[in-house]
Amino acid sequence: MTLLRPTVPRPARAGEAAEASDAPSREDARARDLAGAAEGAACAVCEARCLSVGYRGGLVLKDVDFSVPPGVIMAIVGPNGAGKSTLLKGVLGLVPPIAGAVRFFGEPLAAVRRRIGYTPQHTAVDWDFPTTVFDVVMMGTYGGLGWFRRPGRVERERSWAALERTALTHLADRQIGELSGGERQRAFLARALVQDADLYFLDEPLQGVDALSKHTIMDVMRSLRERGKTLVIVHHDPSTVRLLCDWVTLVNKGIVASGPVESTFSEANVRRAYAHMPTADWFGATA
Numbered sequence: 001m002t003l004l005r006p007t008v009p010r011p012a013r014a015g016e017a018a019e020a021s022d023a024p025s026r027e028d029a030r031a032r033d034l035a036g037a038a039e040g041a042a043c044a045v046c047e048a049r050c051l052s053v054g055y056r057g058g059l060v061l062k063d064v065d066f067s068v069p070p071g072v073i074m075a076i077v078g079p080n081g082a083g084k085s086t087l088l089k090g091v092l093g094l095v096p097p098i099a100g101a102v103r104f105f106g107e108p109l110a111a112v113r114r115r116i117g118y119t120p121q122h123t124a125v126d127w128d129f130p131t132t133v134f135d136v137v138m139m140g141t142y143g144g145l146g147w148f149r150r151p152g153r154v155e156r157e158r159s160w161a162a163l164e165r166t167a168l169t170h171l172a173d174r175q176i177g178e179l180s181g182g183e184r185q186r187a188f189l190a191r192a193l194v195q196d197a198d199l200y201f202l203d204e205p206l207q208g209v210d211a212l213s214k215h216t217i218m219d220v221m222r223s224l225r226e227r228g229k230t231l232v233i234v235h236h237d238p239s240t241v242r243l244l245c246d247w248v249t250l251v252n253k254g255i256v257a258s259g260p261v262e263s264t265f266s267e268a269n270v271r272r273a274y275a276h277m278p279t280a281d282w283f284g285a286t287a
Contacts, residue, residue, distance in 0.1 A: 043106075045070050045199050045230045046091065051100030053083070053090035060086045064100065066249050066258040068199075071228050073221055074247035075235040078273050082252040084234045085121065085203055092118060092201060104199065114143050117197035119188045121204050121234075133179065133187050134172040137162055140194030155194075162190035165223075167216050182213025189217055193224075200224065202233040206240075218244055238274075241265055 044067035051064040061083045068074050076084045089095040091102050093109055104112045117140075140162070141155040151159075163169045166186040171179065176187060185205055192200055205217055221231055221244070235241065241248055241261060248265045250256040250273040257269040 043070065044068055044103075046102065046104050046232065048091055048102045049100055051090060051102060052098040053086055053095055054098055055086075055095065059098065060253070061090065061251075062254055064090075064255050066255055068230060068232055069247065070230050071225060072247040073225050073231045073233065073245045074249060075233055075241050075245040076249050076251055077235050077238055077241060078251035078256070079275070082273070083254075084251050087251060088201055088203055088232070088234055092116075114195075115198040117192040117195045117200040119185075119192050119200070119202045119205060121207070128177050131176055132172065133168060133174050133176055134159060134163065136176050136187055137168075137190045137194055140191040143195060158194050158196075159190075162193040165193060165220060166190040167212070180210065180213075182209035185209050186213055186216060189220060193220070198229060200229065200231045202231060204234050204236055207236050238270070 047067040048064050051061065052059060053061045053064075064087065076087060078084050086095060090097050093102075102109070104116060109116070138151050138155060138159040141151050141158060160169070160172075163172055166189055168183065168186055168190060171183060171187075176184065179187065189202070189205065192202075202221075205221075206214055209217065221233070224231060233245075235245070242265060246261050247259065248261050249258040250264070250269055252273045252275075256273040257264050257266075
């Protein structure tokens, strides 16, 4: 269990369109964005090469290579025990890599830490920590304040705006441990929003949440993408990959495939990752 942390932990060692029929559709614009992302490997916001990660001498992931282009929501998917969360932690240095290297915006993590936001699984947090929802959200401002500054009016306004975006203003004074699972996830997402990072890592943000929280979290993630932010999420529900994400990395003790959802989240690749026949609703509409 970990205490609440303000930033990325340090490494362990439709009407107007009809009037302008010649204007490109939203789908066309998104397709162009994805094409640009596919061509932008050289400007990846996150790139791992030959990364191997394990626990207590046991290897969980071996020789992982992948890159994340800017401005996408990328899902990390795979069966239980495949190493999805371990991959996220290895990339962020929360689990010491056995081998390999990771770069963010072409730099090591230490050089760009403030540009990266991280939300852990709710099971990895000490929810008995005595603090309010508002205080948890305002922790997202600490990384930009330095050691000797305290949050002021600007930071409080930013924190309140994040609570509004995640529909939590009515719970601002509530103890964080009193919230439901979905409310807690929204609180941690609000904290990440306050940080105003360029790259977000979210570990199972939709796991075990209620319908309202799921809708709110997905809307916020899409909004961040529209603002040019990049999100990498460990995702437990393959049936919503095409609905939410435009980039995907399939994992099973290593990288099975990684790339645009349209070409990568195929039946063949899903069979390789999950070792069973996928259900038809896994291949529905795209984001």
